[in-house]
Amino acid sequence: MTIPGRAPSLGEAAAYDKAAITQTLAQCALLKGLSDQEVAEVADLAHARAFPAQTDIFAEGEPCRALWILASGRVRLYHSAADGRQQVVSFRSPVMSLELGPALDGRAFTATATALDDVVMVIIPRATLLTIEQRFPTTVRNVIDQLCQELRQRDISTAVASLKDARGRIGCALLQLAFQYGAPSGNGLRIAYRLTRQDVADISGVTLETAIRALSDMQRQGIIRTQAQIIEIVDVDGLRGPTQCDDCQFDCSVFVPSRRNGTH
DNA sequence: TCATTAACCGTCG
């Protein structure tokens, strides 16, 4: 898979024109099957907006008025608790939609979205989604496919969260990140993404110290290697041991992308 | 600010 490109500067983002929007939309799974001409028509109904790194794009609970598609940069989707703890729902990379469900039903966002880099979003107002659906019926099927996939991932996440212990959850998180951001590196996979220990903890639903303990153990066992917040999975199979992927009974589409690669 | 370690403590199987 390709690694998300560097975030453009704000200047570039400001210059995000129709051609750039069209190019983004052309890669978006929701518009799969449309001709170039048709994608360009959709692009006419969309606009772009830039967000600097570390700013919120929208917050949990706010009404959703548009479909948000990530054109460049990375976004963290998460729930936050009053005590400062966060539960990361997912990291989004180009060209994914954020919060497709709320975009469709118009109800509140279910999570907060924060830009991790300078980010460009392509925005399609909800009012025009109906037009697009009617004009291009293929998109309805695409939306269903996408929703099903998201539902699957959430389902797996909740199962993992409730059935696995801390090590299993952390291992699961690492494998998922490797799937999303992993670049081949020697025998293993390098998660091409700076992650603090706190990030790993927030994804896995454990405390910082537990995340450190687990990662240190894995490092001692030679399963992973870390340097400057970059985690490299040296021994992918070794990670599946503590993660207990072997008797994982979920059809884990998280780790088996589009093709049929067999289950893990 | 981030990472690490260690001591301590409560829960649960």
Next chain:
DNA sequence: CGACGGTTAATGA
């Protein structure tokens, strides 16, 4: 009881 994991504190990079 003992493993697990959260809490707290101290320390170093």
